[in-house]
Amino acid sequence: xxxxxxxxxxxxxxxxxxxxxxxxxxxxxxxxxxxxxxxxxxxxxxxxxxxxxxxxxxxxxxxxxxxxxxxxxxxxxxxxxxxxxxxxxxxxxxxxxxxxxxxxxxxxxxxxxxxxxxxxxxxxxxxxxxxxxxxxxxxxxxxxxxxxxxxxxxxxxxxxxxxxxxxxxxxxxxxxxxxxxxxxxxxxxxxxxxxxxxxxxxxxxxxxxxxxxxxxxxxxxxxxxxxxxxxxxxxxxxxxxxxxxxxxxxxxxxxxxxxxxxxxxxxxxxxxxxxxxxxxxxxxxxxxxxxxxxxxxxxxxxxxxxxxxxxxxxxxxxxxxxx
Amino acid sequence: xxxxxxxxxxxxxxxxxxxxxxxxxxxxxxxxxxxxxxxxxxxxxxxxxxxxxxxxxxxxxxxxxxxxxxxxxxxxxxxxxxxxxxxxxxxxxxxxxxxxxxxxxxxxxxxxxxxxxxxxxxxxxxxxxxxxxxxxxxxxxxxxxxxxxxxxxxxxxxxxxx
Numbered sequence: 001x002x003x004x005x006x007x008x009x010x011x012x013x014x015x016x017x018x019x020x021x022x023x024x025x026x027x028x029x030x031x032x033x034x035x036x037x038x039x040x041x042x043x044x045x046x047x048x049x050x051x052x053x054x055x056x057x058x059x060x061x062x063x064x065x066x067x068x069x070x071x072x073x074x075x076x077x078x079x080x081x082x083x084x085x086x087x088x089x090x091x092x093x094x095x096x097x098x099x100x101x102x103x104x105x106x107x108x109x110x111x112x113x114x115x116x117x118x119x120x121x122x123x124x125x126x127x128x129x130x131x132x133x134x135x136x137x138x139x140x141x142x143x144x145x146x147x148x149x150x151x152x153x154x155x156x157x158x159x160x161x162x163x164x165x166x167x168x169x170x171x172x173x174x175x176x177x178x179x180x181x182x183x184x185x186x187x188x189x190x191x192x193x194x195x196x197x198x199x200x201x202x203x204x205x206x207x208x209x210x211x212x213x214x215x216x217x218x219x220x221x222x223x224x225x226x227x228x229x230x231x232x233x234x235x236x237x238x239x240x241x242x243x244x245x246x247x248x249x250x251x252x253x254x255x256x257x258x259x260x261x262x263x264x265x266x267x268x269x270x271x272x273x274x275x276x277x278x279x280x281x282x283x284x285x286x287x288x289x290x291x292x293x294x295x296x297x298x299x300x301x302x303x304x305x306x307x308x309x310x311x312x313x314x315x316x317x318x319x320x321x322x323x
Numbered sequence: 324x325x326x327x328x329x330x331x332x333x334x335x336x337x338x339x340x341x342x343x344x345x346x347x348x349x350x351x352x353x354x355x356x357x358x359x360x361x362x363x364x365x366x367x368x369x370x371x372x373x374x375x376x377x378x379x380x381x382x383x384x385x386x387x388x389x390x391x392x393x394x395x396x397x398x399x400x401x402x403x404x405x406x407x408x409x410x411x412x413x414x415x416x417x418x419x420x421x422x423x424x425x426x427x428x429x430x431x432x433x434x435x436x437x438x439x440x441x442x443x444x445x446x447x448x449x450x451x452x453x454x455x456x457x458x459x460x461x462x463x464x465x466x467x468x469x470x471x472x473x474x475x476x477x478x479x480x481x482x483x484x485x
Binding site (some may be wrong): 001002003004006007030032033034035038041042050052054077097098099100101103104194222229230231 | 324328331347348349351352354371372373375378384385387388389390391392394395438441442455456457459461
């Protein structure tokens with residue numbers, strides 16, 4: 001049961017932009033609805049107006065120059081069905097273990113879904129502060145951040161696709177009243193300093209319209225680790241893109257998911273110049289997680305992040321040992 | 324709800340029947356099916372997309388009716404568990420669920436049936452692993468799932484032979 005609100009189904013982007021408010025919370029953008037409607041039922045967001053993007057023409061995947069341009073309203077099913085979508089993305093889409101969520105959920109909605117942090121979902125705000133102290137630190141935080149958690153934000157970014165898109169060097173197109181701009185996917189996220197800010201760098205009256213993925217010959221992969229096989233967000237994930245020439249790595253990029261308030265880009269450049277092996281993958285992963293700052297209950301996520309990164313690298317290199 | 328609550332009308336085809344209905348604009352498809360159209364086979368579960376009890380098909384796609392605004396369904400073709408029977412004949416999935424003990428309390432059964440139907444329509448020769456994967460967004464607290472997987476595979480077998 002949700003509170004009443006005004007519902008708008010604009011037929012064009014321009015019309016949609018005019019319907020969006022300039023303050024967060026007054027209006028919300030409806031894509032697949034799988035996250036937004038849950039937030040509204042829990043009264044975490046209570047918009048006065050919902051602006052549905054279903055009819056503004058943002059679904060579809062098309063090559064454009066050296067890139068693959070994916071409309072923000074493209075569903076996970078459509079991504080899985082398209083032959084040119086990079087493996088790191090299809091592996092992330094397949095990780096959503098529900099045919100219904102895959103047919104409803106969109107890539108834009110995935111990128112802009114709100115954190116799963118149970119303090120946030122129960123109405124305590126993104127930073128979950130009480131009497132100036134962190135409820136997360138004092139309470140159960142087994143699924144919370146193990147990187148980038150030195151400030152007030154302890155939740156983890158929930159996106160399935162952001163780590164893969166960052167590893168692939170993708171950007172998003174953002175439309176506002178003053179035109180269009182391009183933003184690296186990495187720069188879509190920020191760690192809010194106060195409870196009134198959102199975790200995104202875009203404004204409430206801007207729309208992410210497309211995801212632009214450079215077409216590359218890199219081998220790429222995503223590896224996610226869940227507590228159980230069913231429907232759940234991963235405890236940790238890693239997406240990587242590796243270019244190999246004459247058996248040697250010439251470029252490598254990686255991003256971890258579900259371990260920090262933002263998708264956590266990591267440096268795996270020490271792989272460059274040598275052959276990618278189980279040993280070198282494990283070594284670079286160990287180096288990466290050496291910087292982790294786990295809280296008292298979530299040390300296991302450091303190990304999971306290390307394993308996810310090691311296996312994502314081996315999967316990209318075609319050297320994964322399937323257990 | 325107050326008198327000035329925004330209201331919306333849609334026309335839909337529900338289980339082959341044309342319907343026109345008016346409801347509070349903030350209602351989900353699940354609420355409209357149950358409260359306006361009297362189709363209570365589709366269940367309220369978690370309401371958050373985690374349990375699958377509200378699964379139906381819209382325009383041939385499996386969806387969760389608790390996470391879809393009914394206002395989005397103008398012109399849509401909706402199939403619910405009430406439409407599974409062919410006249411007085413149970414759907415092979417319904418028969419198999421009854422025969423193999425795939426339903427105990429029965430609350431999750433409509434969601435499982437509709438999700439399994441979507442799977443078998445798309446992939447009539449689904450393997451046990453594919454059945455498990457497709458049903459992993461549906462929760463059952465009674466059966467332990469094995470009878471459900473057995474029933475879906477048995478129905479697939481029967482439908483293949485029919």
